Amino acid sequence: MTHDTFRFYYWPTIQGRGEFPRLVLEDAGADYVDVARRDEAEGGGEPALMNLLQRRDVGTPLFAPPILQHGALFVSQTAAICIYLGDVLGLSPRDESGRWRAAHLQMTMADFVDEIHDTHHPIAGQMYYEEQKPEALRRGRHFSSERLPKFLTYFERVLEANADSGGWLVGSECSHADLSLFQIVEGLGYAFPSALRRTAAECPRTRALRGRVAERPGIAAYLESDRRIPFNQHGVFRHYPELDQVV
């Protein structure tokens, strides 16, 4: 099963949460189809994604993208997909303790991503930003002042605790967790540049990890390619200067 083509399903015009599994696939040079980015005429587009959410032959029904299909297996939830891909593609720590610690970091990053999303949509994802702006202002400024530094300095402490092993979060090799932390720092650089700058001095190891991941051959090639969708105002990471303010 390891060498089946992966079929990956996510919204076709944003990085969003889909970017976390994409980075694992790209780092590993995996053979995958980003299904909804294909033409509708070829069975792609958003209809492919909507159809998948309705399918009854997928094992456990699926709630929301991102979703990975590998052979007969369908996995959803960003963190679970990254962990699964890490295991199958050699981007998980090899020992049991390390695998669980990388999983715990992946889930902490999922919490972080939810909080990043909720800065611009604190009431409901289905409502426009402009309909929830007063709440977004409170939430966004609290995030910039308190939560962003708390999460980032936590990951810095994780790197410090593992400092003798080459600068990765867990063990002595790059894992799916490192790729996800790279993506979070990239996203914050787009969405919260000012708050990120304020915390940067406290996070030298995280900055170094970001650079090290960007230079990995699979990631460097991906970032240069048109497969990497630029950040935009529709994904999880959105730049509203009024939210990027420390109070």
Ligand SMILES: N[C@@H](CCC(=O)N[C@@H](CS)C(=O)NCC(=O)O)C(=O)O
């Ligand atoms: N915790 C889930 C969240 C999934 C999620 O919120 N997906 C978004 C796109 S990023 C979506 O389309 N949600 C539809 C919905 O929640 O109704 C994960 O990390 O995969």
